Amino acid sequence: DAGVIQSPRHEVTEMGQEVTLRCKPISGHDYLFWYRQTMMRGLELLIYFNNNVPIDDSGMPEDRFSAKMPNASFSTLKIQPSEPRDSAVYFCASSSEGSLLISGNTIYFGEGSWLTVV
Amino acid sequence: AQKVTQAQTEISVVEKEDVTLDCVYETRDTTYYLFWYKQPPSGELVFLIRRNSFDEQNEISGRYSWNFQKSTSSFNFTITASQVVDSAVYFCALSEARWDNAGNMLTFGGGTRLMVKP
Numbered sequence: 092d093a094g095v096i097q098s099p100r101h102e103v104t105e106m107g108q109e110v111t112l113r114c115k116p117i118s119g120h121d122y123l124f125w126y127r128q129t130m131m132r133g134l135e136l137l138i139y140f141n142n143n144v145p146i147d148d149s150g151m152p153e154d155r156f157s158a159k160m161p162n163a164s165f166s167t168l169k170i171q172p173s174e175p176r177d178s179a180v181y182f183c184a185s186s187s188e189g190s191l192l193i194s195g196n197t198i199y200f201g202e203g204s205w206l207t208v209v
Numbered sequence: 210a211q212k213v214t215q216a217q218t219e220i221s222v223v224e225k226e227d228v229t230l231d232c233v234y235e236t237r238d239t240t241y242y243l244f245w246y247k248q249p250p251s252g253e254l255v256f257l258i259r260r261n262s263f264d265e266q267n268e269i270s271g272r273y274s275w276n277f278q279k280s281t282s283s284f285n286f287t288i289t290a291s292q293v294v295d296s297a298v299y300f301c302a303l304s305e306a307r308w309d310n311a312g313n314m315l316t317f318g319g320g321t322r323l324m325v326k327p
Contacts, residue, residue, distance in 0.1 A: 184254075
């Protein structure tokens with residue numbers, strides 16, 4: 092079975108440019124998460140969706156960041172305009188709802204999108 | 210609020226040595242889930258194990274074993290007879306069970322970088 096698929100794997104862009112990161116969750120998963128990993132802050136949750144609806148975006152750093160999930164198999168994270176401090180690895184992850192008590196809803200991660208803003 | 214602490218930022222061992230990675234967590238919930246993820250040099254996050262708070266049985270999987278101690282809020286990870294391929298950053302994570310549609314967001318520790326030398 093295919094895992095979480097992210098694109099691009101690597102992106103280098105100039106400050107001020109728009110960046111769009113893409114994610115295809117595991118088929119059948121109800122939850123989709125966007126995480127960011129930096130040396131300074133480690134892994135932090137930016138936003139997550141349940142059944143395509145954004146549930147909590149309190150981790151989104153500022154208005155330059157936006158995320159959408161137009162359907163169950165696709166999500167985007169957009170940064171406009173990008174800044175050097177946005178350089179990080181952005182992970183998309185997904186999980187299924189199931190029964191929390193039984194399954195614990197393991198979250199599976201994509202390979203990450205490595206973003207460098209110069 | 211929940212918190213995960215991995216006090217060891219970096220560990221270096223020689224191949225075939227046993228090594229234990231420590232994880233201490235804080236949560237006010239009585240039902241929660243603990244995870245370990247591995248991040249090899251290639252960068253992806255690989256799920257290793259999930260443990261439910263009401264199941265304190267230790268688990269062994271090949272050379273990997275996990276010791277869950279609720280009394281000390283610890284979920285330590287031991288690699289027996291370490292190999293060079295075990296070199297990676299290992300993350301411990303905590304998720305509180307939610308009965309609304311909020312999903313089980315992960316709070317990560319800072320990670321422990323394990324270097325296994327031949």
